Amino acid sequence: MLLCLPPSEGKTPAPDDGAPIDLATLTAPGLTARREQVLDALAAVSARDDATAVLKVGASLAGEVARNTALRAAPAAPASTVYTGVLFAAAGLADLDATAAARAAASVRIFSGLWGVVSPQDRIPAYRLSMGVTLPGLGGLAAAWRPALSAALTGRTAGDVVVDCRSGIYQSAWRPVTTGDDAAEWVTVRVVREADGARAVVSHNAKHTRGVLAGHLLRRDGAPPTSAQELLGAARELDGEIIGTEVGTGLSYRMIEAALHDPATRRGPRTLELVIA
Template sequence: MLICLPPSEGKTPAPDDGAPVDLAALTAPELTAQREAVLDALATASARDDATAVLKVGAGLAEEVARNTRLRTAPTAPATDVYTGVLYAAAGLGDLAGEAAARAADDVRIFSGLWGVVAPSDRIPAYRLSMGVTLPGVGGLATAWRPHLTAALAERAAGDVVVDCRSSAYVSAWKPATTGDHAAEWVTVRVVREADGERTVVSHNAKHTRGVLTGHLLRRRAAPPTSATGLLAAARELDGEVIGTQVGTGLSYRMVAAELHEATGARRPHTLELVIA
């Protein structure tokens, strides 16, 4: 399996004694040249008077944007410590050890507007840049990264199941091939709440549930799934389990079902629907 995660919107700065980033040491070193180009363009854009507008963030994040000008010398920490938020807290990637940690290193890729993709243990500094930005000197980041990510990930995904937990901007940067020599079974993960016979899409709890699924796939004793049906079977191991707490009410919720919906056309993903109640 190949689990594709989005970065968290907020990033936690590394301790001051962390070493600076070593681009050549990051996963997929063939992305180094593009990482260099984006890093330089981001530093230039972040020094502009209109930097927050260029990067599509509020004025209250001006300090984080200014930090982008110092990323080459900024301290680093493992990506699992830098990326924080609901999905990452639920997945517990930083707490993995032994076989589960090795599985995460092989099977998890975190997508980034700055780095392209990183593995959980890759050491990076905190930064502010989303994939939806059009960066002066580089262009739209999803478009700019697409050929590089295709070259870096096509062989890894081929013949496997891609478990896609990303948001749309990051999906735009790389879509697995579903036909041809590098075909994979591409499955997006959707979370819905069931109440009184009705199912509705959720947001906060969706991130948490995707994190729970990620953690489960990495920690379970069985071999990783390599097909959409294998992924469905693994997800159904969570049926009936209390997996989280609703925001606002404090009430717990369970996963009550997992269903696989077939792709509706070529180059489109299957959908793994996780139902919570």
């Protein structure tokens, strides 16, 4: 299993006494050269007067953007504690026992406009950069990362299942090969809510539910799934469980069904649909 997660927009800075990042220790060392280039380009643009506009963030985040100018010297902490937000809170990557943490190190890849991919245990500083940004000298980050990510990940996923919880812009940076010798089973995760007999796609609850699924895949007994059908079986272990609470109302919701749908195109992903109510 390769479990692909998006980064969170919000990030928790490492403690002030944390050692700075060591690029040589990050997962996928083949990405080091590109990481160096993106770091340099990000530092340069973050020092400009129009930095917030280039990085597509509001003026209220100017302090976080300024922090981008000194990331090499900034304190770092495990990515599992730096990335925050709904999905990561639900997955609980920072609270895994030793067995689950080892599984996460081997199978979880968090995609990033700055680092390409990192594992939960990789030590990184807090930063502000989306994959949807175009950096001067590098161009669009999704396209800039694509060759390096393909070289780093495609061989890793051959004959395995890719569980994809990413949004579209992060998917555009790397998509699994689904035909030929390097083929993987690519499965995206969709969450829908059932109410009064009708089903509709949800947003906040979707992030939370994907996080619950990610945490379950890491903590459950037995080997990680290696096929779409095994993934479906693992997801169905959550059927009937209360998995979250509605923001505002305080009402709980449970997962009532998991289903696997065929791809829309020959090279596209299958879809694991999780139904909550």
